[in-house]
Amino acid sequence: MTDERQESRPPVRTTGRWVAIGVIVAAVAAVFGYVGGWLAPERLTPKRIVDELQSTxxxxxxxxxxxxxxxxxxxxxxxxxxxxxxxTARLFAPGNTPFVGRLAIPGGNPYAPDGSIPIRSFALRFDLADGEQWRTGMNAMPVFPVTTPKAFYDLTVATHPDPATGKPDPEKAKAFFGAHPETGPFLAWIKSAKPSASYATETYRSINAFYLRDAGGQRRAVRWQVVPEQGPEGDGGAAAGDADFLAADLMKRLGQGPLRWHLQMIFADPGDPVDDATKVWPDGRKLVDAGTVVVDAAEAQAAGPCRDVNYDPMILPRGIEPSDDPLLPARSSTYADSFLRRTSEEAHVPGTAHPKEARP
Known part of the structure; x- marks a missing residue:
């Protein structure tokens, strides 16, 4: 597997390539966080990783x-x-469960052009009839670049833009990727990744693995994905001259009727990696279509129902359990830090008569 990953890595030839990689690394940082104390004595806490995101x-x-x-x-x-x-999760019994979701692009700039990053995300909070919740954050990408929090922190450091140039140092990036052959599948993917022209036509994946537990106590490892019924349209490129085409496209489509995705559970075979998000599971794994995610309406996040939701992937109902993937508790802790920051800043959003209506 190591040799195959090394062969899949694209050659390093231009500074432009490292700039692109730096953008993608910043983009996927939302699928990573840091649990304090993992790198004692120099503790890398959620605060430090969120500070890094904020500086970018x-x-x-x-x-x-x-x-x-x-x-x-x-x-x-x-x-x-x-x-x-x-x-045993009640969500999977026959019937309907409401959700509050959020479609987004990665990055910390709320005014970034939609075509600047070739990743879209779909977060969902299912409100189960028994009072439990299932929260999940999915991304339109097949793999994560690295396996551990330590490696991801090193990656963010290696690809952080130099204040003098505004671009990552190509030598630092080259050194990091050369020392981490597990990044091969990720590098191969971003080499040809393009921004899609619609949220509605993307397949979104959990990337991390979880477990389902049945009524008899048996546990099975799974990853999930939501696959659109809406077929792709156009060439997948950004709309010319429009920095905000994704929201406009979504509203236009919803004006013609609901949008639908199939929630599919992919079951691991014995020996499939359950704690390594850099590795895909081979085709042909058992797949169960659990039902349909139906989006009926959308509204701006400033005062919308998703504004105050922390899409922590560790908030799970009975019947779904986390795997030992070290990125999962890390994501949870970092999401919490970011949530506390933005909610505490409610009264400091400039240029609004009613700050609460301005906070995403």
Whole structure:
């Protein structure tokens, strides 16, 4: 596997390539966080990683430190009951469950052009009938670049833009990737990744693995994805001259009717890596279509229902459990730090008569 990953890495030839990689690294930082104490004695805490995100995205009080630009969506999950045999979560029993979601682009700048980053994200909070919740943050990418919090922190340092040039130091980036062959699948993906022209046509993946537990106590490792019923349109490029085309496209599509994605659970085979987000599972794994995610409406995040939601991936109902992937508790702690910052800044959002209506 190591040799295959090394062969898949694109050659390093231009500073421009490292600039692009730096942008992507900043973009996927929302699927990573830091748990304090993991690198004692120099403790790398959630505060430090969020500080790094903030320094990259700029000062935008009241906004998320990553995935700052987005739009709220609401709808329901229509379960077909097919997953009920594998999980006791009431979400998977036949019937409907409401959700509050958010579609977004990565990065800490809420005014960034939609075409600046070739990743879109889809976060969901399902409100189960028994009072439990399931929160998940998914991304339109197949793998994560590194396996551990330590490696990710080193990656952010190696690709942080130099204040003098505004670009990553190509030698630092080259040294990091040369020392981390596990980044090969990620580098191969971003080599050809392009910004999509619509939130509605993306497939969003959990990337990290989790477990489903059934009524008999049996536990099975899974990853999930939501696959659109809406087929791709156009060439997948950004709309010419429009920096905010994603929200406009979404509203136009919703004006013609609800948007639908199929929630699919992919089951690991014995030996498949469950704690390594840099590795894909081979094709042909057992797949169960659990039902349909239906988006009925969307509204601006400033006063929308997703504004105050922390899409912590460790908030799980009974019947879904975290794997031992070290990125999961790290994501949770960093999301919490970012949430506390932006909510405490509510009264400091400039240029608004009613600050609460301005906070995302």
């Amino acid at each position: 995205g700029g000062e935008h009080p009241g906004f998320r430190r990553n995935h700052a630009k987005g739009i709220c969506v609401t709808g329901r999950f229509e379960s077909n009951g097919a997953l009920a045999a594998f999980s």
